Amino acid sequence: MLDSPTTASGSGFHRLTTRLHLDMPLLIGSTAVALLGLVILYSATDQDMHHVWKQVIRLVVALVAMLLVAQVPPHWLRRIAPVAFTAGILLLVAVLVVGHTGKGAQRWLNLGLFRFQPGEMMKLAVPMMVAWYLHDKALPPGRLQVALCALMILIPTGLIARQPDLGTAVLVAAAGFFVLFFAGLRWRLILGMLALGAALVPVLWHFMHGYQRQRVLTFLNPENDPLGAGYHIIQSTIALGSGGLYGKGWLNGTQSHLDFLPEGSTDFILSVFGEEFGLFGILVLLALYLFLVVRGLYIATQAQTTFTRLLAGGLALTFFFFVFVNAGMVTGLLPVVGLPLPLISYGGTSMVTVMAGFGMLMSIHTHRKLLPT
Amino acid sequence: MARRLTLKDYLAESQLTIVRATWAVILIGLLTAVLIARLVYLQIVSYEHYATLSKENWVKLLPVPPTRGLIYDRNGVLLAENVPTYNLEITPEQVPNLKSTLARLRRLIPISDDDVDAFRQLMAQKPRFESIPLRFRLTPKEVARFAVNRWRFPGVDVTARLSRYYPLGPLAVHDIGYVGRIDVADLQRVNSSEYAGTSYIGKTGIEQYYEALLHGNVGVEQVEANAQGRTLRVLKRDAPQPGDDLYLTLDTRLQETAQKALGDYHGAVVALDPNNGDILAMVSTPVYNPNPFVDGIDAKAYRALRDNPGHPLFDRAIRGMYAPGSTIKPFMALAGLQYGTVTPTSTVYCPGYYQLPGSSRKYWGWKRTGHGTVDLKEAITESCDVYFYSLAHELGIDRMHAFLSRFGFGERTGVDVPGEKAGLLPSPQWKEAVRHQPWYPGETLINGIGQGYTLVTPLQLATAVAALATHGRRVVPHLLYATKDPSTGHLQIVPTRYRPTIVLANPAYWKDVITSMTDVVSSIHGTAHSIARGLSYTIAGKTGTAQLFGTGEGGYKDEAKIPFKLRDNALFIGFAPAYDPKIVVAVIVEHGGYGGVAAAPIARKVMDEYLVREKQ
Numbered sequence: 001m002l003d004s005p006t007t008a009s010g011s012g013f014h015r016l017t018t019r020l021h022l023d024m025p026l027l028i029g030s031t032a033v034a035l036l037g038l039v040i041l042y043s044a045t046d047q048d049m050h051h052v053w054k055q056v057i058r059l060v061v062a063l064v065a066m067l068l069v070a071q072v073p074p075h076w077l078r079r080i081a082p083v084a085f086t087a088g089i090l091l092l093v094a095v096l097v098v099g100h101t102g103k104g105a106q107r108w109l110n111l112g113l114f115r116f117q118p119g120e121m122m123k124l125a126v127p128m129m130v131a132w133y134l135h136d137k138a139l140p141p142g143r144l145q146v147a148l149c150a151l152m153i154l155i156p157t158g159l160i161a162r163q164p165d166l167g168t169a170v171l172v173a174a175a176g177f178f179v180l181f182f183a184g185l186r187w188r189l190i191l192g193m194l195a196l197g198a199a200l201v202p203v204l205w206h207f208m209h210g211y212q213r214q215r216v217l218t219f220l221n222p223e224n225d226p227l228g229a230g231y232h233i234i235q236s237t238i239a240l241g242s243g244g245l246y247g248k249g250w251l252n253g254t255q256s257h258l259d260f261l262p263e264g265s266t267d268f269i270l271s272v273f274g275e276e277f278g279l280f281g282i283l284v285l286l287a288l289y290l291f292l293v294v295r296g297l298y299i300a301t302q303a304q305t306t307f308t309r310l311l312a313g314g315l316a317l318t319f320f321f322f323v324f325v326n327a328g329m330v331t332g333l334l335p336v337v338g339l340p341l342p343l344i345s346y347g348g349t350s351m352v353t354v355m356a357g358f359g360m361l362m363s364i365h366t367h368r369k370l371l372p373t
Numbered sequence: 374m375a376r377r378l379t380l381k382d383y384l385a386e387s388q389l390t391i392v393r394a395t396w397a398v399i400l401i402g403l404l405t406a407v408l409i410a411r412l413v414y415l416q417i418v419s420y421e422h423y424a425t426l427s428k429e430n431w432v433k434l435l436p437v438p439p440t441r442g443l444i445y446d447r448n449g450v451l452l453a454e455n456v457p458t459y460n461l462e463i464t465p466e467q468v469p470n471l472k473s474t475l476a477r478l479r480r481l482i483p484i485s486d487d488d489v490d491a492f493r494q495l496m497a498q499k500p501r502f503e504s505i506p507l508r509f510r511l512t513p514k515e516v517a518r519f520a521v522n523r524w525r526f527p528g529v530d531v532t533a534r535l536s537r538y539y540p541l542g543p544l545a546v547h548d549i550g551y552v553g554r555i556d557v558a559d560l561q562r563v564n565s566s567e568y569a570g571t572s573y574i575g576k577t578g579i580e581q582y583y584e585a586l587l588h589g590n591v592g593v594e595q596v597e598a599n600a601q602g603r604t605l606r607v608l609k610r611d612a613p614q615p616g617d618d619l620y621l622t623l624d625t626r627l628q629e630t631a632q633k634a635l636g637d638y639h640g641a642v643v644a645l646d647p648n649n650g651d652i653l654a655m656v657s658t659p660v661y662n663p664n665p666f667v668d669g670i671d672a673k674a675y676r677a678l679r680d681n682p683g684h685p686l687f688d689r690a691i692r693g694m695y696a697p698g699s700t701i702k703p704f705m706a707l708a709g710l711q712y713g714t715v716t717p718t719s720t721v722y723c724p725g726y727y728q729l730p731g732s733s734r735k736y737w738g739w740k741r742t743g744h745g746t747v748d749l750k751e752a753i754t755e756s757c758d759v760y761f762y763s764l765a766h767e768l769g770i771d772r773m774h775a776f777l778s779r780f781g782f783g784e785r786t787g788v789d790v791p792g793e794k795a796g797l798l799p800s801p802q803w804k805e806a807v808r809h810q811p812w813y814p815g816e817t818l819i820n821g822i823g824q825g826y827t828l829v830t831p832l833q834l835a836t837a838v839a840a841l842a843t844h845g846r847r848v849v850p851h852l853l854y855a856t857k858d859p860s861t862g863h864l865q866i867v868p869t870r871y872r873p874t875i876v877l878a879n880p881a882y883w884k885d886v887i888t889s890m891t892d893v894v895s896s897i898h899g900t901a902h903s904i905a906r907g908l909s910y911t912i913a914g915k916t917g918t919a920q921l922f923g924t925g926e927g928g929y930k931d932e933a934k935i936p937f938k939l940r941d942n943a944l945f946i947g948f949a950p951a952y953d954p955k956i957v958v959a960v961i962v963e964h965g966g967y968g969g970v971a972a973a974p975i976a977r978k979v980m981d982e983y984l985v986r987e988k989q
Contacts, residue, residue: 241423
């Protein structure tokens with residue numbers, strides 16, 4: 001694996017990437033996934049170049065964001081963490097009060113030029129905040145510290161879930177939790193939290209919206225309502241299953257092109273991918289994702305401060321979790337929570353967030369200092 | 374921040390991160406394994422299952438209805454055809470403002486509220502991209518008017534489709550019948566998958582009886598369809614097999630002659646070829662136009678037909694049951710000869726009435742002054758009732774019933790038109806079973822002259838006459854002459870079906886009766902002598918006048934004083950040429966009065982048309 005602490009040695013290209021604080025494995029891996037995404041998006045949108053160009057523009061914006069974030073030294077990131085977190089909380093409250101309603105949920109803040117989802121920002125701000133809080137504490141954290149971290153995680157999670165945006169809420173909670181995990185959260189506590197979570201299911205059920213409950217029920221038995229709520233899952237598994245080992249070929253997916261598969265270009269784009277490229281194609285895609293995750297974990301192990309180790313580990317695991325939840329929902333392993341497939345699904349905010357996260361990993365990796373061993 | 378402490382933390386925490394990263398990799402590996410296992414299950418293990426489901430999703434089978442067979446008469450005159458009709462159809466998806474579009478269309482073309490209601494009902498059931506008919510059968514003028522204004526109506530189109538049409542309208546309507554929209558009851562009778570896509574089914578007549586031949590076999594189109602059911606392209610097409618064309622035994626000109634001859638009278642005419650059972654003409658009047666029934670007759674017009682006192686929808690030729698009156702006498706004469714109760718030369722004295730031995734009750738004949746001494750020939754020629762009272766009495770009801778049964782009285786002829794009635798040939802057993810009463814000897818007399826319980830259909834009567842004309846050879850009357858497979862052009866003639874031949878003790882009896890029947894027309898005393906003028910062939914015939922109104926024992930009153938509805942039915946049976954029969958005719962004129970006056974001339978016209986024209 002390419003591993004280049006800041007030195008002045010190497011070729012011209014190497015010097016350039018070093019100066020731009022780029023991590024080539026992350027850059028190449030994420031760009032490769034995004035390009036595969038454009039290829040399948042072209043098919044999923046029925047060869048609509050208009051959508052593809054819009055996605056290309058988003059990708060460029062996301063790459064610029066990644067590049068910019070990579071320039072920010074980790075200790076700056078640490079310092080702005082509480083600011084970003086507080087701003088995020090305020091924005092979430094603002095969204096609940098004046099937010100723009102889309103698809104029955106208030107997620108958007110209309111900022112004139114573009115609409116902005118504060119929940120998206122919290123995917124990065126929450127792990128930053130938890131890592132900031134823990135960076136000067138003795139690890140593993142004590143109970144009081146864990147409880148405080150839990151508050152930092154649950155307040156934004158609750159606000160996002162209220163919008164309602166279950167998918168993002170789950171992701172934000174996971175991101176915070178993964179930072180705690182890397183802080184050495186004791187297994188007893190982890191298991192205890194899982195048990196508590198299981199015990200809280202009925203409570204959670206009580207607070208769920210009708211459509212969220214429906215999703216869970218549908219997940220448990222899609223055949224109950226094959227033309228209603230179960231339709232997504234049934235058509236998605238048909239698309240994947242009929243793809244077989246090698247798929248029906250690019251642009252030849254009948255499930256997607258004949259409109260049997262809903263949301264084929266957004267949350268269910270993996271079904272289109274699996275239908276057209278088969279198991280083989282999905283394994284290639286999964287390998288690319290895992291490469292990015294493992295690279296992130298590696299960066300965490302190589303990081304030099306508590307903050308960066310926690311943040312890098314948390315971000316890497318969150319990215320995996322992101323992919324897994326989407327793949328799980330598309331394959332019928334998990335309930336439909338409404339999460340896109342990172343870097344591939346059509347839509348902008350999520351791609352910018354993910355790339356910005358990679359920018360942070362790059363920053364962490366490329367701002368290391370040579371230390372005596 | 375204490376530097377020493379930080380350094381110490383650094384080492385421990387770095388170690389911690391590596392441990393936790395290792396755990397993370399293990400967890401990731403486990404979850405990934407679960408995911409891959411799921412994908413393998415979906416894409417490898419259950420591949421066949423999901424591939425089938427996927428195909429079922431996008432490949433739809435669409436029925437392609439076959440073209441209905443045409444119907445011709447025996448000379449190739451078209452009786453039922455499929456013509457393109459123009460309908461006004463709307464595709465709701467493409468119409469910007471349906472309400473205003475409908476309002477503007479109605480200013481252009483007459484569209485009834487019923488049409489709009491039917492359209493809205495269909496629209497609620499069908500997807501928005503499907504074209505829905507609003508008005509059927511546009512006139513050429515309406516088509517033209519719409520065509521000029523078409524640009525103002527996006528989503529509205531005139532479409533052509535095949536629709537059944539009967540070019541001769543009311544002619545032979547009871548024989549041909551008509552098709553109509555398939556309803557739920559129809560679908561229960563037929564194989565509904567064969568009728569997917571078909572909009573018409575035979576409702577009456579030949580159209581109903583030979584539905585299976587006329588319909589053909591449905592074709593299938595495999596099409597690619599999207600989730601909304603919209604057809605995108607045709608993948609495969611199995612062409613439908615069109616229905617057979619039917620050639621009927623009817624002769625359109627003869628049919629027309631018979632219908633015209635009946636004029637405004639209600640009644641029936643049946644003309645058969647006695648040698649093969651071909652029905653040359655079969656008329657029931659009044660007639661009606663079948664064409665409005667094809668696309669659904671409107672309720673008002675249907676009520677008018679249904680409530681018409683003449684019952685035009687009723688097929689008198691096969692469903693009308695009439696007392697045969699004196700037309701039964703030739704058959705009774707054969708029965709007397711067969712059982713030896715009379716001989717060709719034996720006589721009966723007719724004082725104008727008959728009395729059963731030991732009874733004072735008088736059974737009057739139609740001629741109150743009596744016929745004097747009559748033999749068989751005179752009895753038939755002059756239609757002497759008393760001779761046949763005597764014959765019937767000596768024969769007895771059981772032998773009478775047995776003998777007349779052999780001519781097919783009291784049973785269906787087996788004609789290929791649905792709904793035929795069997796008539797009624799009474800017997801003591803029948804009376805006991807149905808009326809719970811014993812048979813009275815007087816009833817034998819009454820039935821012996823074709824009154825009383827005895828009822829025949831015009832077709833039944835004609836079929837019995839055919840058996841008489843051919844010396845006992847019994848044919849099954851039929852309307853289907855041949856079928857033609859439109860794809861191969863192969864013509865298949867329908868073979869004649871026969872029933873057991875009637876064998877008499879002495880074949881000369883046939884001639885005795887037939888000769889007597891020729892006298893009915895040719896003799897100056899004959900009851901049908903009025904039709905003998907200018908005859909170039911011999912007719913063997915018999916008139917009948919069936920009483921509908923009991924005039925008591927006093928016999929017949931002045932005809933003109935009886936209300937029309939109670940006047941006698943006039944009948945005539947006959948065949949020609951008498952000794953080489955080519956045509957048998959049976960005529961019933963409701964309330965026509967005397968058979969020789971009202972019915973016989975109709976038969977003459979039909980025979981002339983057939984025999985004289987045939988020679989030319």
